[in-house]
Amino acid sequence: EAGVVQSPRYKIIEKKQPVAFWCNPISGHNTLYWYLQNLGQGPELLIRYENEEAVDDSQLPKDRFSAERLKGVDSTLKIQPAELGDSAVYLCASSPGDYITDTQYFGPGTRLTVL
Amino acid sequence: GQQLNQSPQSMFIQEGEDVSMNCTSSSIFNTWLWYKQDPGEGPVLLIALYKAGELTSNGRLTAQFGITRKDSFLNISASIPSDVGIYFCAGRGGSNYKLTFGKGTLLTVNP
Numbered sequence: 001e002a003g004v005v006q007s008p009r010y011k012i013i014e015k016k017q018p019v020a021f022w023c024n025p026i027s028g029h030n031t032l033y034w035y036l037q038n039l040g041q042g043p044e045l046l047i048r049y050e051n052e053e054a055v056d057d058s059q060l061p062k063d064r065f066s067a068e069r070l071k072g073v074d075s076t077l078k079i080q081p082a083e084l085g086d087s088a089v090y091l092c093a094s095s096p097g098d099y100i101t102d103t104q105y106f107g108p109g110t111r112l113t114v115l
Numbered sequence: 116g117q118q119l120n121q122s123p124q125s126m127f128i129q130e131g132e133d134v135s136m137n138c139t140s141s142s143i144f145n146t147w148l149w150y151k152q153d154p155g156e157g158p159v160l161l162i163a164l165y166k167a168g169e170l171t172s173n174g175r176l177t178a179q180f181g182i183t184r185k186d187s188f189l190n191i192s193a194s195i196p197s198d199v200g201i202y203f204c205a206g207r208g209g210s211n212y213k214l215t216f217g218k219g220t221l222l223t224v225n226p
Contacts, residue, residue: 004157009155040218040219041216041218042119042205042217042218042219043158043203043214043216044216045213045214048212048213056212056213091158093157103160103163104160105160106158106159108156108157109155109156109157
């Protein structure tokens with residue numbers, strides 16, 4: 001069974017440019033998460049989807065970040081415009097749906113460098 | 116918000132040695148999870164704990180959910196070079212689905 005797929009794996013952009021990350025969760029997983037991981041830190045949740053609905057986006061900086069999961073399967077996270085402080089690893093995770101006890105499976109992440 | 120203190124921050128050990136790391140929380144959790152992250156990869160779940168006092172093993176790994184529900188530890192026995200990586204604890208409290216992660220313990224194993 002394929003795991004969580006993310007692309008690109010690496011992205012280097014100049015500040016003020018837009019950038020987008022793509023995630024395809026494990027087949028059948030209804031819940032999808034986007035996390036931010038800064039160097040030397042654990043992942044921090046940005047947004048959680050239940051199917052196509054963003055049920056928790058309270059940690060998403062909405063002035064520059066946006067996300068969508070139009071058909072309830074794959075998802076895109078966008079930053080526009082990017083700032084130097086956005087350099088980090090962006091992780092996508094998915095789970096079957098019972099979020100209290102189930103397992104979140106992480107993708108390999110996209111490492112973003114903003115110059 | 117919830118905060119996790121994970122220690123030690125890093126460890127450098129010889130192959131074959133046992134390892135212990137722990138996490139403490141400022142608030143009560145009802146789930147403790149331990150993940151391992153290799154360079155350039157996402158975290159992979161090692162052990163999940165759902166009950167205070169629970170002791171669970173996965174091969175050479177053993178983790179316990181503290182009876183106060185505010186702490187957990189992970190032990191690795193007879194370490195091998197492939198144990199190298201960053202180990203994260205994560206907790207979840209109450210009816211909140213959200214995971215709070217520790218800052219990680221960087222483990223280096225010298226062959």
